[in-house]
Amino acid sequence: MPAAKNISVIVADDQASMRSLIRNSLEQIGFADIREARDGEECLKGVIARPANLVISDFNMPNLDGIGLLRAIRMHPPTSKIAFIMLTGRADIELLKQAKEYGVNNYVVKPFTVAGLRERIEAVFGRLS
Amino acid sequence: MRGRPKAGLTTENGAAPAGRRVHIVQGAYEVTRDPQVVLTTLLGSCVAACVHDPVAEIGGMNHFLLPDAEGAGDSADVRYGVHSMELLINGILQLGGRRERLRVWLFGGAKLFDRLVDIGAKNAAFAEQFVRREELIPMGGSLGGLKARRIQFWPVAGRPRQLLLKQAEPGLTAPPVLDSRPPRVQPGSAVELF
Numbered sequence: 235m236p237a238a239k240n241i242s243v244i245v246a247d248d249q250a251s252m253r254s255l256i257r258n259s260l261e262q263i264g265f266a267d268i269r270e271a272r273d274g275e276e277c278l279k280g281v282i283a284r285p286a287n288l289v290i291s292d293f294n295m296p297n298l299d300g301i302g303l304l305r306a307i308r309m310h311p312p313t314s315k316i317a318f319i320m321l322t323g324r325a326d327i328e329l330l331k332q333a334k335e336y337g338v339n340n341y342v343v344k345p346f347t348v349a350g351l352r353e354r355i356e357a358v359f360g361r362l363s
Numbered sequence: 364m365r366g367r368p369k370a371g372l373t374t375e376n377g378a379a380p381a382g383r384r385v386h387i388v389q390g391a392y393e394v395t396r397d398p399q400v401v402l403t404t405l406l407g408s409c410v411a412a413c414v415h416d417p418v419a420e421i422g423g424m425n426h427f428l429l430p431d432a433e434g435a436g437d438s439a440d441v442r443y444g445v446h447s448m449e450l451l452i453n454g455i456l457q458l459g460g461r462r463e464r465l466r467v468w469l470f471g472g473a474k475l476f477d478r479l480v481d482i483g484a485k486n487a488a489f490a491e492q493f494v495r496r497e498e499l500i501p502m503g504g505s506l507g508g509l510k511a512r513r514i515q516f517w518p519v520a521g522r523p524r525q526l527l528l529k530q531a532e533p534g535l536t537a538p539p540v541l542d543s544r545p546p547r548v549q550p551g552s553a554v555e556l557f
Binding site for chain 2: 248249250251252254255294296323344345346
């Protein structure tokens with residue numbers, strides 16, 4: 235059973251309010267190593283500088299959107315194994331098919347609950363302690 | 364507002380009839396670049412954000428209520444407001460708006476009923492905090508008070524109008540009655556009263 239506090243996360247979203255909400259939710263689940271990025275480009279630089287175990291990324295972002303970030307992470311060998319959860323405003327089938335094609339591990343539809351986010355993370359990492 | 368918004372309409376293409384009114388119900392939002400469109404809503408304790416990009420000449424409005432506003436309050440209720448604002452802002456960005464140019468008027472958040480918890484105040488506080496945190500350009504508006512409001516917003520021109528109602532909004536209580544007394548508007552606000 236992996237401990238949430240040992241899993242490093244980077245949250246990518248262009249809205250400070252949403253980043254704060256996700257951070258707050260992750261802290262409630264037990265995560266401690268949480269970084270934030272304002273867009274896909276900043277997130278990519280962040281994981282290249284210091285790899286994370288999990289990326290939670292919005293789809294709509296300036297500079298590099300969620301799909302672009304996912305592709306870039308999967309194409310770069312040092313980061314290609316990072317778990318990736320996509321945040322979407324709606325369950326867009328085409329978007330999710332595209333994300334799946336590039337190796338997304340799971341997705342969360344906004345607005346989400348803490349329990350819902352935990353469930354999606356546990357589907358990737360197994361039950362968290 | 365629980366669950367997903369009822370409508371996320373974007374009137375990007377096609378000319379609308381002159382002065383076409385689009386009413387925004389609770390949980391919905393609308394974004395447009397059509398100069399003929401007038402967005403309208405009726406607010407009690409709910410809040411509406413009117414957002415406008417003056418360069419791209421795009422604008423929109425939402426209408427939301429934090430669903431758990433009567434509770435003790437934690438991030439669980441705030442997420443619906445954040446989501447509503449995100450949908451509105453993303454809609455404008457997708458039509459070519461730029462975040463750093465977005466001007467925002469906030470309306471609503473009235474206290475219509477005697478309750479221990481002022482739901483309207485909580486909604487208003489959330490909206491103001493959101494505008495500050497996201498570094499959007501605050502243009503004023505009208506928040507709080509004891510009366511329902513009817514709002515009109517010309518999203519392409521960036522022109523809001525407010526009518527304070529004498530009684531609570533329909534659906535909450537009786538049909539609206541015009542109030543002849545002048546409404547209180549935040550200082551510096553470019554809100555037109557009618």
